Amino acid sequence: xxxxxxxxxxxxxxxxxxxxxxxxxxxxxxxxxxxxxxxxxxxxxxxxxxxxxxxxxxxxxxxxxxxxxxxxxxxxxxxxxxxxxxxxxxxxxxxxxxxxxxxxxxxxxxxxxxxxxxxxxxxxxxxxxxxxxxxxxxxxxxxxxxxxxxxxxxxxxxxxxxxxxxxxxxxxxxxxxxxxxxxxxxxxxxxxxxxxxxxxxxxxxxxxxxxxxxxxxxxxxxxxxxxxxxxxxxxxxxxxxxxxxxxxxxxxxxxxxxxxxxxxxxxxxxxxxxxxxxxxxxxxxxxxxxxxxxxxxxxxxxxxxxxxxxxxxxxxxxxxxxxxxxxxxxxxxxxxxxxxxxxxxxxxxxxxxxxxxxxxxxxxxxxxxxxxxxxxxxxxxxxxxxxxxxxxxxxxx
Amino acid sequence: xxxxxxxxxxxxxxxxxxxxxxxxxxxxxxxxxxxxxxxxxxxxxxxxxxxxxxxxxxxxxxxxxxxxxxxxxxxxxxxxxxxxxxxxxxxxxxxxxxxxxxxxxxxxxxxxxxxxxxxxxxxxxxxxxxxxxxxxxxxxxxxxxxxxxxxxxxxxxxxxxxxxxxxxxxxxxxxxxxxxxxxxxxxxxxxxxxxxxxxxxxxxxxxxxxxxxxxxxxxxxxxxxxxxxxxxxxxxxxxxxxxxxxxxxxxxxxxxxxxxxxxxxxxxxxxxxxxxxxxxxxxxxxxxxxxxxxxxxxxxxxxxxxxxxxxxxxxxxxxxxxxxxxxxxxxxxxxxxxxxxxxxxxxxxxxxxxxxxxxxxxxxxxxxxxxxxxxxxxxxxxxxxx
Numbered sequence: 001x002x003x004x005x006x007x008x009x010x011x012x013x014x015x016x017x018x019x020x021x022x023x024x025x026x027x028x029x030x031x032x033x034x035x036x037x038x039x040x041x042x043x044x045x046x047x048x049x050x051x052x053x054x055x056x057x058x059x060x061x062x063x064x065x066x067x068x069x070x071x072x073x074x075x076x077x078x079x080x081x082x083x084x085x086x087x088x089x090x091x092x093x094x095x096x097x098x099x100x101x102x103x104x105x106x107x108x109x110x111x112x113x114x115x116x117x118x119x120x121x122x123x124x125x126x127x128x129x130x131x132x133x134x135x136x137x138x139x140x141x142x143x144x145x146x147x148x149x150x151x152x153x154x155x156x157x158x159x160x161x162x163x164x165x166x167x168x169x170x171x172x173x174x175x176x177x178x179x180x181x182x183x184x185x186x187x188x189x190x191x192x193x194x195x196x197x198x199x200x201x202x203x204x205x206x207x208x209x210x211x212x213x214x215x216x217x218x219x220x221x222x223x224x225x226x227x228x229x230x231x232x233x234x235x236x237x238x239x240x241x242x243x244x245x246x247x248x249x250x251x252x253x254x255x256x257x258x259x260x261x262x263x264x265x266x267x268x269x270x271x272x273x274x275x276x277x278x279x280x281x282x283x284x285x286x287x288x289x290x291x292x293x294x295x296x297x298x299x300x301x302x303x304x305x306x307x308x309x310x311x312x313x314x315x316x317x318x319x320x321x322x323x324x325x326x327x328x329x330x331x332x333x334x335x336x337x338x339x340x341x342x343x344x345x346x347x348x349x350x351x352x353x354x355x356x357x358x359x360x361x362x363x364x365x366x367x368x369x370x371x372x373x374x375x376x377x378x379x380x381x382x383x384x385x386x387x388x389x390x391x392x393x394x395x396x397x
Numbered sequence: 398x399x400x401x402x403x404x405x406x407x408x409x410x411x412x413x414x415x416x417x418x419x420x421x422x423x424x425x426x427x428x429x430x431x432x433x434x435x436x437x438x439x440x441x442x443x444x445x446x447x448x449x450x451x452x453x454x455x456x457x458x459x460x461x462x463x464x465x466x467x468x469x470x471x472x473x474x475x476x477x478x479x480x481x482x483x484x485x486x487x488x489x490x491x492x493x494x495x496x497x498x499x500x501x502x503x504x505x506x507x508x509x510x511x512x513x514x515x516x517x518x519x520x521x522x523x524x525x526x527x528x529x530x531x532x533x534x535x536x537x538x539x540x541x542x543x544x545x546x547x548x549x550x551x552x553x554x555x556x557x558x559x560x561x562x563x564x565x566x567x568x569x570x571x572x573x574x575x576x577x578x579x580x581x582x583x584x585x586x587x588x589x590x591x592x593x594x595x596x597x598x599x600x601x602x603x604x605x606x607x608x609x610x611x612x613x614x615x616x617x618x619x620x621x622x623x624x625x626x627x628x629x630x631x632x633x634x635x636x637x638x639x640x641x642x643x644x645x646x647x648x649x650x651x652x653x654x655x656x657x658x659x660x661x662x663x664x665x666x667x668x669x670x671x672x673x674x675x676x677x678x679x680x681x682x683x684x685x686x687x688x689x690x691x692x693x694x695x696x697x698x699x700x701x702x703x704x705x706x707x708x709x710x711x712x713x714x715x716x717x718x719x720x721x722x723x724x725x726x727x728x729x730x731x732x733x734x735x736x737x738x739x740x741x742x743x744x745x746x747x748x749x750x751x752x753x754x755x756x757x758x759x760x761x762x763x764x765x766x767x768x769x770x771x772x773x774x775x776x777x778x779x780x781x782x783x
Contacts, residue, residue: 023433066666070717073724128638128670128690130540212537243483245475254471257527260534282537283530309479316481316500 005167005346007356008178010186012161015350017357018178019169021339026072026090027170029103029181030344032351033085034163037270040142042200044124045154046080047141051120052112052151053078053087057105065089068099074340080137083268084348085158090340093171096180100168104184107159107166117148132261135215135278135390138206153197160190165351167343208390216279216288218385223272225353230273231365233266236378237275238366239302239310240264246310248277251291251298258284258291268352275381285391292387299378307371315363416603417745422586422612425740427593428603431729434596436482438498439511440733444741445491446588448579451556454571456532456563458583459488461518461576463528465584466495469516480506488561490550491678492738493583498730501596508605511591515613518580520573533565541637541689545778546674548634549643552776553683557624585615590740594729624681629776637780639670640695641687644769645776649679649739650750653769655718655758657684660766662721663714667698677735679742686770699770711760719755726752 005017038046056062065076074090087106091099125143127134166185168177208215222233241248241264252258258281265276277295281288349357369377416428450458466486467473474484482499497510539562547560582588589612595602626645644661646654658675661684665671670690676682688695702710725731726748739747769775 063666067713070720073721123690126690128541132538132540213534243474243478245472245478250475253531254467257530260531261538280534280538282534305479309475312481313478 004358004360005350005356006174006178007350008182010161010182012186012188014161014185014188015165015354016178016181016185017165017167017346017350018174019167019343019346020172020174020177021169022171024170024339025093026074026339027093027096027099027172027177028074028088028090028168028340028343029099030089030167030340030347031087031103031107032165032344032348033158034351035080035083035085035158036201038139038204039200039202040140040205041146041150042154042197042202043139043204044121044141044143044146045151045197045200046085047124047127048117048121048146048151049155049158050078050080050085051124052117052155053106053110055111055116055120057102058109058111059105060102065102068095068102071095074338077340081268082137083270084351086344086348088340088344096168096170096172096177100177100180100184103166104181104188107164107185108188110155110159112152112155114148117151121146121148121151131209131211131213131215132280134209135217135280136265138208138215138217140205140207150197150200153194154200156194157197160193161185161188163351165347165349167347167350169339169343169346206388208388210390213280213282214285214390216281216387216389218277218292218382218387220275220381220385221269221271222266222275222381225272227358227361228365231362232369232374232377233273233275233381234314234362235307235310235366235369235374236381237264237266238314239306239374240277240299240378242310242313246313247295247298247302247306251295252279256291256294258287268348275385277382277385288389296379296382299375299382302371302375302378304371307374311367314366416599418603420586420612422589422614424586424589424591424612426591426603426606427736427740427745428599428606429592429594429732429736430599431594431596431727431732434594434729436498436729437501437504437507437593437595437602438496438729438733439507440592440594440737441495441497441511441514442590442592442734442737442741443493443495443583444588444590446583446585448582449557450490450559450561450563452559452564452567454567454575455559456561456565456568457571457576457579458493459561459563460525460528460532460568460571461579461583462486462488462493462495463531464520464524464576465514465518465580467518468510468513469519470513471519473510473513476506477510482507484510489676489678489738490558490561491676491680492741494734494737496730496733501598504602504605508602508609511606512610515584515610517577520576522573525571525573525576529565529568532563532568536562536565541639541780542672542674542687544634544637545639545641545687545780546685548632548637549641549683549685549776549778552630552632552778553626553643553645554624554681555627581613581615584613586612587615588741589613590737592733592737592740594732596729626681629774631777634778634780635782637782639687639689639780640693641685641778642695642699642770643683643685643776643778644774645681646684647681649677649742649744649747650754652754652762654682654684655751655754656762656766657769658722658766659711659714659718659755659758659763660769661686662717663710663763663767664695664699664702664770666717667702668694677738677748679739679744679747683776684769696772699767702767703764706764708760711763714763715755715758715760718758719752722748722752722755
């Protein structure tokens with residue numbers, strides 16, 4: 001049984017979810033900040049902001065975050081997705097007030113001096129993400145003319161209670177976690193809404209990277225964020241990509257020797273979520289269209305065993321030693337995550353939908369989806385998926 | 398190999414009750430109870446049996462690992478996933494590691510999967526070619542950390558430190574008969590250790606393993622490889638990004654291993670994208686610290702850590718390192734690699750001994766560990782490639 005999160009909406013509009021989890025060995029907090037569509041310059045500013053937030057706040061330095069995380073073996077994390085900026089922190093049981101202070105202070109008073117942001121821009125610009133990481137987030141960043149002031153403006157515009165969801169979970173009494181965050185965030189009133197940061201919002205551009213491997217991406221949008229909708233699309237994603245028994249691994253890697261790494265991901269987007277198939281391939285690029293056809297044929301041949309395997313993978317509990325696909329919601333797979341990742345997903349979901357995360361409800365809907373419906377949905381999504389690739393691109397990623 | 402962020406756990410002692418026995422084949426089995434564990438994991442550790450990588454057969458063990466992990470019917474992972482479990486496999490320099498895991502209530506399926514894994518693999522030219530195609534794709538997707546580890550080991554130990562990933566050209570020459578021979582040499586009782594990490598009912602697990610698993614037998618006496626560190630060196634590579642420094646250490650539970658681990662954790666905490674890389678082994682080995690995002694900041698961070706040294710930093714780092722190892726030894730998904738590699742190398746208690754050393758580590762010792770990553774005391778690798 002997966003425990004349920006409880007949602008609270010503070011007077012400022014900030015959404016807060018709490019989960020009292022007596023068996024959890026850490027207290028986890030997370031924040032999700034809603035991102036609009038960003039122009040290439042806006043992408044650069046957001047990546048620089050992530051770097052700057054890593055340095056902590058005026059009151060709590062990065063070393064202090066690391067020290068808290070070290071108490072439970074969890075590395076703090078700040079990351080960017082298509083539609084959110086996510087912060088995850090954890091500490092030892094009993095320290096929920098401390099970690100709530102960290103998070104609140106980071107949201108309210110990030111260390112964004114001109115010097116600090118200048119350094120953050122420099123580091124973010126180096127963009128030493130691996131090829132795969134760049135394929136996962138291929139948004140183009142435009143660094144020319146980006147200034148620390150742009151980053152500070154973006155931060156001021158984003159870090160506001162009505163754009164933020166926070167979550168807390170851990171071995172505390174129900175209500176304790178909520179109060180720890182509430183007392184530090186309830187009076188978070190920002191001044192009049194700042195003007196949109198000029199040049200940072202608007203249409204973006206994506207370019208899949210080119211390196212020793214090329215990348216192929218197929219995207220099918222999904223807008224039904226109800227429990228039923230999420231249960232169905234998660235089931236399809238799991239049958240396609242979760243585990244080594246999933247169609248992507250079986251068809252492309254085991255049966256064809258076609259690729260080493262391939263993933264099906266559910267990712268948050270501005271419009272809802274998207275089911276994405278991602279493939280890295282270095283040799284025999286001309287065989288990709290045929291590989292795609294073989295995948296569709298494999299999906300068409302799904303049996304009840306495939307459905308049951310997908311459900312078993314979705315329902316498994318506890319940590320797993322790897323994440324191998326069907327990573328629901330921008331790298332999250334709700335049942336496979338460490339508690340700190342669950343907290344980030346809960347914060348994100350509350351922000352995105354105004355509802356508390358209920359993975360159990362998604363699972364119930366997935367279980368109620370019969371084979372033929374699962375197959376039809378998968379084929380529909382895959383046949384309509386928009387494809388992109390880096391084979392004809394001249395960029396170096 | 399695995400990367401160690403700045404980590405840790407706490408709570409009670411690792412290990413718990415251990416059932417251990419030696420099968421008639423010579424295989425050694427441990428059943429460890431890790432109370433509160435959410436999953437059970439069976440770790441099969443296969444020693445190298447003295448079978449050294451060489452230029453001519455560089456990567457044969459990796460190729461064999463890929464083929465064995467599929468199971469004789471090529472459906473092992475599917476069977477495990479059907480009960481909410483899974484299987485992973487990795488090839489290290491001193492052992493291969495197969496991890497079968499899943500809910501404890503699926504004991505029968507997990508143990509049956511282990512029994513299947515120990516059956517001779519299906520090998521044919523076609524299967525080998527297919528797997529080689531996968532490995533060629535894997536090679537192109539390797540990240541900087543993985544490449545750095547491979548290069549540093551070779552700088553430090555020459556041919557005895559060859560990257561276990563292997564050489565695709567050499568692997569291309571592998572025949573089914575050669576791989577069958579390698580399987581027979583490696584998968585024989587004396588060269589096998591099973592560490593079962595279970596949340597409860599250890600006796601039942603032990604009985605199930607005794608009842609269902611048939612251990613391959615051979616007549617070879619497993620021997621341990623030797624390797625010696627070479628003079629320190631510096632290299633650049635345009636295939637990777639970052640700066641990496643590797644300190645040579647001897648023995649899993651040696652004083653210098655403990656010092657270097659704590660020093661590396663301290664240094665990594667001061668870096669963007671800082672990482673520590675250590676593969677458990679009782680042979681001469683490397684503790685690697687890496688700055689994965691730039692080739693310019695590690696030296697500066699190291700100097701600053703020494704110049705601004707405070708005994709409190711050392712004490713904190715020693716605590717981190719001890720807590721990190723404790724968290725590893727309490728994790729059913731990770732503990733088996735530590736105990737398994739130590740057992741296959743003949744010193745089953747070495748991980749616990751290392752933990753004791755880390756717990757007793759003083760601030761001065763951590764400083765010595767940090768000093769091991771100085772430019773004149775470590776292997777250095779930089780890259781500004783992809």
